[in-house]
Amino acid sequence: MQSAADIGAVCARGGATIGGAASTEAASSARVFAVACTCVLVAAAALAGWAPFGLSVATVFLFAGPHNWSELRYFITRLPVRLGRSRIFFGTAAAGVVALTASYAALSFAPGAGAWGEDGWYFSTAMWNSAAVAWMVALVMLRGRQTPRRDWGWALPVGCALVGLNWLAPQVFALALVYLHPLVALWFLDRQLRRTRRSWSRAYRVCLALLPLALGVLWWRLAASASLPEDGALALRIVRHAGAGIVPGISSHLLVSTHVFLETLHYGVWLVGVPVVAGAGLAPWRFRSIPLVRHREGWPRLIGALLVAGAVVVVVLWVCFLADYATTRDVYFTVAMAHVLAEVPFLLRMV
Amino acid sequence: MRLFKYCVAFAVLLVAVSPALADVALPGKERVRRNDEIRGDLPYSQMTIESVEGLREVRLQIPRSQFARMSAAAGIVQDDAGVAQAGTLKNAGTVIAGLFLSLAVVLTGLLLVRSRRRVAVGRAAVALLVCVCAAAVAAVAAYANAAPPVGWRAQDPGTLLKAVSGKSLTGSIRIEVVEEGSGIKLLIPAKSHAGEEEE
Numbered sequence: 001m002q003s004a005a006d007i008g009a010v011c012a013r014g015g016a017t018i019g020g021a022a023s024t025e026a027a028s029s030a031r032v033f034a035v036a037c038t039c040v041l042v043a044a045a046a047l048a049g050w051a052p053f054g055l056s057v058a059t060v061f062l063f064a065g066p067h068n069w070s071e072l073r074y075f076i077t078r079l080p081v082r083l084g085r086s087r088i089f090f091g092t093a094a095a096g097v098v099a100l101t102a103s104y105a106a107l108s109f110a111p112g113a114g115a116w117g118e119d120g121w122y123f124s125t126a127m128w129n130s131a132a133v134a135w136m137v138a139l140v141m142l143r144g145r146q147t148p149r150r151d152w153g154w155a156l157p158v159g160c161a162l163v164g165l166n167w168l169a170p171q172v173f174a175l176a177l178v179y180l181h182p183l184v185a186l187w188f189l190d191r192q193l194r195r196t197r198r199s200w201s202r203a204y205r206v207c208l209a210l211l212p213l214a215l216g217v218l219w220w221r222l223a224a225s226a227s228l229p230e231d232g233a234l235a236l237r238i239v240r241h242a243g244a245g246i247v248p249g250i251s252s253h254l255l256v257s258t259h260v261f262l263e264t265l266h267y268g269v270w271l272v273g274v275p276v277v278a279g280a281g282l283a284p285w286r287f288r289s290i291p292l293v294r295h296r297e298g299w300p301r302l303i304g305a306l307l308v309a310g311a312v313v314v315v316v317l318w319v320c321f322l323a324d325y326a327t328t329r330d331v332y333f334t335v336a337m338a339h340v341l342a343e344v345p346f347l348l349r350m351v
Numbered sequence: 352m353r354l355f356k357y358c359v360a361f362a363v364l365l366v367a368v369s370p371a372l373a374d375v376a377l378p379g380k381e382r383v384r385r386n387d388e389i390r391g392d393l394p395y396s397q398m399t400i401e402s403v404e405g406l407r408e409v410r411l412q413i414p415r416s417q418f419a420r421m422s423a424a425a426g427i428v429q430d431d432a433g434v435a436q437a438g439t440l441k442n443a444g445t446v447i448a449g450l451f452l453s454l455a456v457v458l459t460g461l462l463l464v465r466s467r468r469r470v471a472v473g474r475a476a477v478a479l480l481v482c483v484c485a486a487a488v489a490a491v492a493a494y495a496n497a498a499p500p501v502g503w504r505a506q507d508p509g510t511l512l513k514a515v516s517g518k519s520l521t522g523s524i525r526i527e528v529v530e531e532g533s534g535i536k537l538l539i540p541a542k543s544h545a546g547e548e549e550e
Contacts, residue, residue: 160454
């Protein structure tokens, strides 16, 4: 995989002919990338609308674990060897990810949580959401200190507004996170393109413009469809995960299809999109391309052990899915809150 | 300066109005619950149906811990603290929402004032529009006293579905509050003891 730097070097070295050839090649590869993105988008939307349960079960089984590993690999690659001025930023990020994930899991699995009733869940969900927003605002402010050329002062009023809206409808707020999380992956891909494949960026943004169109078609086709049957524990979980019961008056078929569509794109971005765009440096077998492994002040053994342990967890997850899919799905989506939160600091570092 | 005055006046207006709207009484119509609706507002518990050898009557066992929580959720007076808590959490949530939204508007105003020389009129208008939309959403929600969405945890009926035979089954049961356990149990005699009733 040739990086943008390589393409730039070729342009600088060669004459008009070589430069023209490189430019033609870049334009051609951008077209191929755009066509591939469009095909994935259309196929995912069609499958999600046609067989939402099947696609949900299959994608979560196949890609939930590997995409987490891929994200871990990406984040480790983006960690600086020397934290320097970013020490407080990464410290706050790590503390928030651990504390918020632990409290989220505690809320989900707390003994007797089922008897909390409406008030108990209202309060606990609103508190957790508020803590998450406060943590994100703190990260934005810390990031703002590191990049004084950009004005990040808006974070505080926006954070206050989000906390306020959250207290009006905490579970709607939580559901919004469920639907927004897959879109964050698209943002990551955009930032990565700006770094390593700038020539593809325009084509990618054109494809992104097709996303609302695909969602519009999906909603138009499914708006009047009957709700999905909630027979069995698994169907019930999938339907509830998509927000049926929280958003009244909307077909659960539409909700599940939308959620599965976005999740499929999310998995696609992390498993294929980002590694392809980032180039050979993100190939799973190339540990030496990780700065923390390559650098003499890095931690090659720790990073290696972490990635191997992650791969083992992926295999264990597959085995658990085979043994008891419904329970494993519950546990996975609770623990996976860690990767949802971990995306925040790394995205902030990239914008 | 004029923009600043407008922002301040708008912020003061919102701060004054938010708590007032938050106190508006519930509309006088009750929501009709459908049978196929998932009642996430109700507490849930594990339930076991057991066939017990030698049992003479059907018995529903509810652990004391569950019973106390169910009573609180149903608004049954148990102790003053429980009742007070059930009523105040929602109101507190609305007040907190109002406070944070007001704070957001005030902070936005301060931000615009602080950087008024750099901020274009278009940006200021957009910020103002966002504030107005947020305040409108908050006011609508507070006025409608919109109930928080129902709990979305999937309740798995498990093998209890097998207990349904298609026709309704009727009989008297004895309700017992027990100290141990965390789930509700319905104990059914393994054999019929018709004619041996003592009551």
